[in-house]
Amino acid sequence: MYEPTAYEITTPHPWTQPPATAARPVILPAEIPPGVDWVTLPNGVRTLAYTQPAPPPPIPVAAAQPIPAWAKTTALLAPTVGVGIGAAGIGLSYAAPGLIAMSHALWSAAALVVAAVIAVPVLIRTARRAVGGSGAGSGGSTTHITQNITATGLFGRANGTINHR
Incomplete structure (x- = not known):
């Protein structure tokens, strides 16, 4: 079972000094844990105490730059x-x-143009043969027109002759 243990609690009085013969423990600086440091109390006694970590240095804030036009x-x-x-x-x-x-x-119009380019010369040739006959036996005469054009240079004036035979 559980048995309570009595402990005697003694508190030193601040107005009394410890006897000179009492040996104080020596703590090396390397043995002090992090967050603990030597502090001086208001009555002048130096002791170990928990300390707050030093606040990190403030990050310098740059002045606000104007937004570029672009x-x-x-x-x-x-x-x-x-x-x-x-x-x-x-x-x-x-x-x-x-x-x-x-x-x-547009495709229909393109097809119509192609058909016209092919069909019109065929119709004209057919109409000439029907009106003019077979040529030599019909007694009709044909006129040949020749045209000669000459020009000098890219923008030169053109001269030409037309011959009727």
């Missing part, structure tokens, strides 16, 4: 550019059906 401009333009790109995307999504129809129309 940074302000970039910060103001970034949302504007983003909104512009977003609006362009929305506009393209609304215009997509019309753009698809226009691309189909």
